[in-house]
Structure formats: C-alpha cells, structure tokens
Amino acid sequence: MISRRTLLRGAGVGALVVAVPVPALAAEGLVPNVFVRLDDAGRITATVPRPDTGQGVRTVVALMVAEELAVQAGDVSLEQAPGDTERFGSQAVANSTSVRQLSTPIRTAAATARCLLVTAAAQRWRVPVAECTARDGFVCHPRRGKLPYRALVRAAAALDPATVPVELTPPEKWRLLGKTRGGRVDARDVVTGRTRYGIDARPPGGLVAVVARPPWIGAVPDTVDDTATRALPGVVDVLTLTAPADGQGGVAVIARSTHQALRGRDALRITWRGGTPTADSRAWLADLRAALPAQAPIAGVQQVYSMPLLAHAPMEPMNATAHVRPDGVTIWAPTQDPGGLRTQLARQLGVPAASVRVEATASGGAFGRRIEPDPVLEAVACSRRAGAPVQVLWTRADDMRNDSYRPMSVHRMSAEIGSDGLPVRRAHEVVTWPLTVLPFFANPALIKASGDHFPYTVPGEVSVVVRPAPLRTGFWRSVYAGQFVYAEENFLSEIGRRSGLDQVALRRSLLPAGSRLHKVLDAVADRAHWTRPPAPGTSRGVACLEEYGSAIAVIAVAEPGSRKVLRVHAAVDVGVALHPSGVRAQVEGCVVDALSTVLGAQITVREGAVAESSFGDYRWARIGQTPDIDVTIVRSDAPLGGLGELAYPPAAAAIASAIAGDTPVTSMPFGTAVG
C-alpha cells in the first residue's frame, strides 16, 4: 500500500488535487476531491476534466471511477468540468494525452472514496479494514453482512483522509477496465439526438451571427455597406470584426435566427483590400521544392515526396456561443481546451478568471482544430455588441475555406544501400511551413521533434527547412508525423521493392529484437497471413510507428488496378487498453483518415482562395470505399500509452504502398497532382 498523498503527488496534477480541502462538509456528502463525490443518497458523480471530442474520454472516466468504486459504469453520473486549470490541471485534448494523464488522478480519486467508505464500515462494525470489501455499491464483511454506500457517506466524510491508506485496484482484479464488453456511456443520448454539442447551445434570448469572411487569403474589409442587410427582418446588428482580437476578422451579421443571419450576410456589400488575391497552391509547392538544396546528402537511392494542404472539416462546423454581461462572460463551446480558453479570455478581456465561465460542450469532432479560440473571440465580440447571448455559426464553406490547414511539405529521401539490399545510411530533407496558430512552432527543431520518429536501426540525418507559411496553418491529427512517416515508410518500401526484399522481413531486420514494434509487427503479420502470397491482382503495404508512448504496425491490402483498399490490419500496443472498443475505434478512425487523404482529399488554392467548399469537393471517404479494419490489441508491461493520433501516419503509408503496387509512391494523395 502507498499513502494517498504519495500517489497523488505522482499523478501529474497531484498538487492540485490535494489542495482541495478534505474532507468536505458532511452535509454535502462525501467529496474527497475534485473528481469524485457521493451525495447522501450514495449517488456517485464524477467530473470529467477534459472535453470529449469523440475520443471517448467520458467513457474511460466513467469506467475508471466505476472500477475503483466497485459499481457499474451506468451507476456513475458524469459532469463535464468547466474551464478551470487551477482545479483540474491541464484540460487540453492534445498530443494523445487525455487517458494517459487522467488515469492515475481519476483512479486515485475514486479509490480514495472507496477506501474512506470501507474504513467507515470497518469502524462501525469494529472489524479490521482488511476484512471488508467494496462490491456492487455495498461494503461487505463475511460475518457482519453489508452496508450500502449511502449509509456510510457521512461517516466516511468525517474521516481524516490522511489517516486512510489508498490502494488502487490491481489490473488482475479489474471487472470493467480492459474488458471487451461495454460501449460509450453517452451512446443512448447520441442515437436519440439528445447530446448537446456547441451548436445546440440555446441560452434564453440568444441571437445568431454569421460572418462574411475574406474572399481571398488575408483580405480585410475596406468599405462595408450594410443598408440592405439592416432592412431585412430579424437582423439585429452588423459589426466589423478585427483580427486577431476578434478572431480571424470579417463582417458579422447578428440576427434572431440562423436563416435571417445568413440572408443578412448575403445582402452585405463589402469591398476588400490587402491579402494575396493571386495565390496558388501549385506555386507554393514549387517554392517548397525549390528550397531543397541542389544535391541530396547521399548519392544512392533517392525519392521526393509532396504532401498537400489538408483541412480538419469536423462534422460540427466551427461555432461558439458567448454571453458577455457586466459582471462576467459565459462561453458554451466545443473546445479542445476549456481551461486554456478561460485563461486566455480573462487576460484578453482584462477581467478576473473567476468571472469567465467556459462550458465545454460535446464536440462534433475536433482533430486539432478546436485547440484554437477564434470562433469564441468572434462570439465574444458579437455578444458584447448585442448585449445578449450570441452564437457565431460558421457555414461548412466558412469552415473549409478559413481553417488552420495542415502544412504542405516536400520530403527528399536518400539512402545508401548495402550489399544485402538494406539501407545502411539515410537522409531525410524536409521543407515545410510552420504552424502559424502557435508561433513558436516555426522552430525547425520543434518540427523535427514532432515529425521524426524513425524507428529503424539505420543511421542518418533529418534536416528541416522552414519557409514562411502563406496561409493559416495548425495542428492536424498526428501533426508533422503525418507527413514525415508517410515519406519515410514509403521510401523504405521503395528500397525493399528495388532490392527484392520482403517488406515485413526487411523491417524486422531493422528493428531491435524484443522491441514493442517488433512484437506488433509480428502480430499484424500473423493476422494478415503475411507468409501466404497475396491473392492475384492484390498488393500489400506495411508501416510502423512508435510514438505517444504506444506502438503500432499496419498492413494494408489493396487492388492497385481499381485503387480499392480491401482490408487494413493493425496491431497496437498501448500498454493496457482500458476500453478496448474505444482503442479499436481510434485506430479505425485514423485508418479512414488515412484512406481519405491517400485516395484524394486535399485542399487547393486558386486565385487566392481555397477552392474546396464542402464534402462534394473535399473528397472524404464514404462507407463504400471503407475496407474491413481488423485491430489486434497487443498487451505489454509498458506504461499506459496515447492513441488518438498513433495510427494515422503508418496507415496512410501502408495504404499508399498497397495501392501503388509495383510503382513508387511520390505524393499524397497517391497518383494525384498536389496543390
């Protein structure tokens, strides 16, 4: 056993947890910490500190609390934490950290409540604590019978937690965590339409705003004639938004309903100035290629890979609702970082953080886009003007054309090949753009750290040249690893093809024996029956990645002739998979992202503007293009790993290699002009 304080200190946000006064007043039930409480009726409520953007963090929190309190997941009511980093620590959904960083604090929080209840029962029965166990909402004793939690809440709340040792339930005793059965805790709300996303926030008296956005990149309003707009029914006000304080800038029309706001926007007459009205993404790609040094560092095998712009395009378009009052601000937003958003708003508005409330709603996808605050800043500006709650809604075209895109990049790979056909030395030269939404991401070392995870025992160098970004760029699932790994794995496949080597055997020989990657590669090769020759007309691709504390290997099977992907197998090691269905879901999602971006989804810029406007021309995969996806979970002793972004880079590489068959891959999308 370890003391509760020791445990919490090791929990990452430990100091914040123990800073909460314990025990709380008995009248409030048992409130041992910010994450878990029991009321006098014994009802359990857990607070989920990070937003659920589809990664399933609410389900994992419910499972962790139910596991430690010896109840079912359905017995735990969930509350979504508002933004408050002082109470909850980092609340950012980023870098595949949600479950990794919450596991110890949440489980410890629930185990603390259980140990207090068990101790209270033992004292009442005057028996040793070790003879008592928690089960199904009761504390049980072999001779004394059982007491429901509700009968113990007050006594437990009166205990000094410092005197009660806390022990986490060991994995071999888990009933819920790590088990295959059981889905999302919010599933019933989802399939009945009851889940409230940001777009569903409807504060009383609320108005709706849409924003006329720049018709080309970087344009700002010069003259605005809103006469016709203001004459329309339902239009309340028109205001010019100025970047960066008010978001990305434009002209907002505030109205009583969405349709009236959209009609009001159509009636605006705006002239624009500035920006880059002739920009073209084909020229941007040419600029990146021209920035490669004249000669590759290695004169052997060479290949250049071109990577496109990608948009996030979550199903729920950007939106935010704000209510600015004299005494404070309330925000309802699908955000990846409610805590950081609150801190930023307080600083920007010059008000105490305590007067800013950020409600993190359910989020209809995020993929990195909702780490940015721009829709919220627009809503704040509109609400301040209107003196009422205002929801700013982005249309799909607004979203597609004003995103923070994944940067274009060019990768020149070169390698020296040994007599056995394997690479003995390699070089990877990258030319790309920074992430403009986070200025310090212009540092080449940081870009390299984000992208470079080459796991094979081939010495070499990775160099990064950063060119100025010609439009907004941001964090897109897997960030730079999406581009780097695609180039590296496709190049390794190219070397294997030229040397006539088996793609799995070649990778095996370049991975340390006994490594996590070696094991998942073996597992996926087994699942894909790798040693059998592929069926006539089919081809296979392989790729690996170890990152976010996890390891994955992917094998894709495709028909190069029809460009049809038939099957994708993945084997993944996240240490212990707390919610196996959720683990599979994250891999499946990454595989569909990979499929989409390899088969043709890309953003292009013509005459200064993003050409794509919706799902008709941003060609995301549909159900009929989606192969069967087979995910094997490989358990290991490694600490809990992250997963949300792990599978995208290797899945994209494996799928491209499979579709390419006997031809080299040189771009994403495969076989399509980039830019």
Next chain:
Amino acid sequence: MARYLLRVNGERREVDVDGDTPLLWVLRDELGLTGVKYGCGVGLCGACTSHVDGAAARPCVRTAADSAQTRITTIEGLSRDGDHPVQRAWRELDVAQCGYCQPGQVMAAAALLARDPDPDDAAIEEALRDNVCRCGSYPRIRDAVRRASRIMREER
C-alpha cells in the same frame, strides 16, 4: 413571414417563418429539434437526414413552404424510448465516436430497413453513401445495419 402547419413527430406544429427558410433551420431554431444536425446546408453530408413521408430526406435542402402537409420524422421521433432496432444495434456495436453524424446515419439506416428489411452490403453502401462520418465509424455502421436487420427479423 407566413404561417406554415407542419406535422412533425406525430404532432401538428405551426411556425411563422419566411417560406424559403430551410426546413433544417425551422426544425432546429423554431421547434428546438436540435437532434437534426447542421453539417453542410447543401445536401452533401447527410447530418440532418430525417424522414419525410417515410423516406430519408435532407431538411437542409427543403423549405418550410415545401414541407407543409408532409409528415416529418426527426431523430427525436424515431422511437418513443430510443429503442428502435437501429438505435439498439448502434449501441450494441458501439458505433459512435463524436456522434455528431449519427442521428443522420441512424435515420438513413432506419429508412433503408423500412423499405428493404434485409439489405446486402451494396444496398447499405448505396443508402448511406452520402452520409459522411469524419470519425471513420463506417465499418461499425455497416455491421450495425446488418445487426438491426437481424433484430427486426427476430422480433417480427
């Protein structure tokens, strides 16, 4: 502005809007049926899929005026208790990730099964072709439609 009488989820609802207002915004803004999701507004993504006279339809490309005298069912009215076979199958197979597209997927699947109780993969893929899921839940959707078909057969 004009008054339109709509029949939504078995109830008669009167709304006072411009006739060209998309049905999507009538349902969401006027009637508070926020389970009908906005995804594209131009009939390309399927997030708002509902039933009009029993068939799958896109409220974002129909108007209030078009919709008078039609029978509209939204996700909120698909079943009394959330236990339509499609909804049960979606839960059993843990289909949803973010869930935003799923009301539309569920409504498209329910309309398919109402006219074709035992669809093959090609029929499933045809019926759900224009329902985009950005989280990539397609393999589970395919399995869940088959599962719902089986539930309906077993309970017939």
